[in-house]
C-alpha cells in the first residue's frame with residue numbers, strides 16, 4: 001500500500017489490517033456526515049417546524065450534547081464489552097437515531113432523534129480510532145488510525161453534496177438526514193466480520209483468541225513477541241480510580257490538552273459556518289458561498305490524504321508544528337481581510353485563501369493527530385475509559401466554540417475573533433513543544449512502560465529497544 005510506511009510483515013496481512021481498519025473507519029463517515037448535514041437541513045427544518053432561534057439552537061446543538069454524553073458514559077463499555085461489540089451496538093444506535101430524524105413528526109421527536117445520533121457519534125469518535133490503533137503494526141499505526149479522520153472529512157463533503165442535491169430537489173430535509181442510514185448499515189454489517197482487538201482479548205484473558213487474531217493480522221512468525229509484550233503490560237482492571245493515579249497524569253493532561261487545542265483553534269467555525277463567513281467576506285451570491293464551502297471541504301479531504309503519507313514518516317510533532325504555524329498564518333489572513341473592510345473586491349480572496357490554508361494545515365496536523373494520540377497514550381487497562389474522557393472533553397470544547405462563535409463576532413467583530421483563534425494556535429504550538437510526545441513507530445506497550453516508570457509527558461515515546 002503506497003501510503004503506508006514500509007512494513008516488515010507480509011503484504012497479505014498488511015491488506016487484512018487495512019480492510020479491518022477501513023471497516024471501523026466507516027464510523028468516521030457517520031461522524032462527518034451527521035455533524036455536517038445540519039448546515040443545509042436546518043434551512044428547511046426551520047421553516048417546516050416554524051422554529052424560533054432558541055429552538056433552532058437546540059436542534060443544532062442536540063447532536064453535540066449527545067456526543068458529549070455518549071462519549072463520557074461509554075468508556076467502561078469499551079473496556080468491558082470490547083471495541084468491536086461497542087461499535088456494533090453504536091451502529092444500531094446510529095440507525096435508530098437517523099431514521100428517527102428522517103421521520104420526525106414534531107420538534108421534540110426531532111431533538112431526541114438528533115440527540116440519539118449524537119450519542120452514537122460520541123461513542124464512535126474514540127472507539128473506532130481505538131480499535132484501529134490496537135490492530136495496527138506500530139510503524140503504520142499513524143496512517144491507519146488517520147483513515148478514520150479521512151473518513152470524517154469525506155463524510156463532511158458527502159453531507160454538503162447531499163444537502164445541495166436534496167435542496168435542489170424540493171428541499172427534502174428528511175432525505176438529507178435519512179441518507180445517513182446507508183453508512184450506518186455498512187458499519188453494522190462490516191463490524192460483524194472483523195475480529196475483536198487482540199489487545200482487548202488479552203486484557204480479558206482470552207489468550208488463545210488473541211493469538212488467533214494476531215496470526216491473521218501479523219502472520220505466524222510475528223505473533224509470540226507481540227503477544228508477550230501485551231500480556232506483560234497488563235497489571236490491573238479498568239477503573240475510574242486508576243485514571244486519577246499520579247503516573248497516569250501525563251496521559252490525561254496531554255490528551256485533554258490536545259482535545260482543547262483541536263477545538264478552540266476554531267476548526268468548526270469554518271466547518272459549520274463557512275457559508276456565513278464567506279457571505280460576510282463578500283461572496284454575496286448564495287451559490288458562490290456554497291461552492292466555496294464545498295471547496296473548503298474538498299481541501300480538507302485532500303490534505304488529510306497527504307497526512308496519511310507523512311504521519312509515520314515525519315512523525316506527529318513535526319506535523320503539529322507545521323500545521324499549527326500554517327493555521328496561525330491562515331487565521332491572521334482571514335482576520336486581516338475582515339479588518340481592512342470588505343469593500344475592496346480582492347480582499348474576499350484573501351479571506352478565501354486564508355481559510356483554505358487554515359483547513360489544509362488543520363488536516364495535516366490537529367485533525368488526525370489528536371484522535372491518534374488519544375488512542376495511543378493510555379495504557380491498556382484504562383484505554384477505553386481514558387480515551388472516552390478525552391473524546392468527551394473534545395465534544396465539550398466543540399460545543400463551547402459553536403455556541404460562542406456568532407456572539408463573539410457580534411461583540412468583538414470578525415477580525416478580533418479570528419485573531420483570538422490565531423493566538424490559541426500559538427498557544428497550541430507552545431503546548432506541543434512542551435508536552436506532546438513523538439509516538440511514531442513506538443509500540444503501544446512501550447508508551448505504557450514509559451508512563452509507568454514516571455517518564456515526563458514529552459518523552460513518553462522514548463524507546464529503549
Ligand code: BGC
Pocket residue numbers: 149152153262267268271300366367368371394398
Ligand atoms: C474534529 C471535528 C472536525 C473535523 C473536521 C475532526 O478531527 O474532531 O471537530 O469537524 O475534524 O475535519
